[in-house]
Amino acid sequence: MTLPPVLTVDHVKKVYVTGDRSVEAVRDLHFEVATGELVCVVGPSGAGKTTLLRCIAGLMDVTSGEVRLEGSAISGPPRGMAVVFQEYGRSLFPWMTVRRNVELPLKEKKVPRERRAALVDEALATVGLDHVHDAYPWQLSGGMQQRVAIARAVAYEPQILLMDEPFAAVDAQTRADLEDLIRRLWSRLGVTVLFVTHDIDEAVYLGERVLVLSNSPTVVLEDVPIDLPADRDQLATRALPRFAELRAHVYGLVQQAKRGVRAVPADSGAAASHSTAHTTPHSAHRERKSL
Numbered sequence: 704m705t706l707p708p709v710l711t712v713d714h715v716k717k718v719y720v721t722g723d724r725s726v727e728a729v730r731d732l733h734f735e736v737a738t739g740e741l742v743c744v745v746g747p748s749g750a751g752k753t754t755l756l757r758c759i760a761g762l763m764d765v766t767s768g769e770v771r772l773e774g775s776a777i778s779g780p781p782r783g784m785a786v787v788f789q790e791y792g793r794s795l796f797p798w799m800t801v802r803r804n805v806e807l808p809l810k811e812k813k814v815p816r817e818r819r820a821a822l823v824d825e826a827l828a829t830v831g832l833d834h835v836h837d838a839y840p841w842q843l844s845g846g847m848q849q850r851v852a853i854a855r856a857v858a859y860e861p862q863i864l865l866m867d868e869p870f871a872a873v874d875a876q877t878r879a880d881l882e883d884l885i886r887r888l889w890s891r892l893g894v895t896v897l898f899v900t901h902d903i904d905e906a907v908y909l910g911e912r913v914l915v916l917s918n919s920p921t922v923v924l925e926d927v928p929i930d931l932p933a934d935r936d937q938l939a940t941r942a943l944p945r946f947a948e949l950r951a952h953v954y955g956l957v958q959q960a961k962r963g964v965r966a967v968p969a970d971s972g973a974a975a976s977h978s979t980a981h982t983t984p985h986s987a988h989r990e991r992k993s994l
């Protein structure tokens with residue numbers, strides 16, 4: 704049985720208009736994300752990745768087309784979404800403790816006090832920060848602050864978690880740890896994740912699918928299924944020949960996108976030619992392990 708899409712991006716177009724100038728950032732983006740999928744989005748700089756995420760998050764109106772969450776059109780920030788941005792320093796309130804930062808959206812959602820406390824405790828424990836409840840964000844490292852931002856998103860119990868370059872500002876080791884944290888959270892909570900990144904290796908390592916965008920005005924150049932085993936490991940997964948094939952395929956697509964290619968033949972790449980060990984989102988769910 705196929706699950707209905709939790710998210711539908713239905714022929715979305717976005718034109719920025721400033722005075723008498725207009726920029727067509729997104730021309731015609733169309734894709735669906737099924738419940739429980741982890742989908743990564745890559746594309747050249749300026750392809751419209753942030754624009755797309757802001758439209759999905761209801762932070763900006765689309766020019767035409769529609770974004771639907773569980774079949775209902777989005778016309779403002781929907782309750783069922785949480786967003787983690789790159790600038791953790793700006794997304795946390797420096798005058799509030801870690802605990803208060805994580806709790807704030809739950810207060811706004813009118814979650815009762817006891818339930819709030821339980822959700823905050825669990826989220827901070829899940830990201831490995833149960834020892835810093837009373838610290839202030841500025842007392843923590845960059846990687847820890849980004850964990851707080853992730854805990855805040857997770858405590859909110861979103862149907863869909865949007866992430867915009869969330870690890871771009873942390874060091875390589877922390878980045879690898881946070882990637883594994885996202886895989887574990889996704890696996891344990893069954894949350895749907897849409898993850899925007901510049902990093903092709905990261906997209907292939909994390910995703911069950913990678914959407915490669917053309918350059919602006921943007922369309923989906925290719926929707927690449929990532930048929931790697933669901934249980935991922937920074938060393939073993941990245942050493943797989945299939946990982947190298949997929950990385951090369953996505954890299955090639957991004958290079959084409961930079962040159963202005965806007966459509967690729969359906970049977971052109973490694974991704975399409977490999978069918979063994981394919982892990983669908985639903986079979987992946989069955990294989991996932993607990994934290």
Ligand SMILES: Nc1ncnc2c1ncn2[C@@H]1O[C@H](COP(=O)(O)OP(=O)(O)OP(=O)(O)O)[C@@H](O)[C@H]1O
Pocket residue numbers: 719720721726727728746747748749750751752753754755901919
């Ligand atoms: N507020 C705005 N007003 C006018 N044009 C904008 C605005 N924001 C973005 N753009 C334009 O829209 C296009 C897409 O920008 P966007 O920031 O969404 O791309 P991106 O893929 O996220 O870029 P990057 O990877 O460099 O972060 C670019 O041409 C950009 O100049």
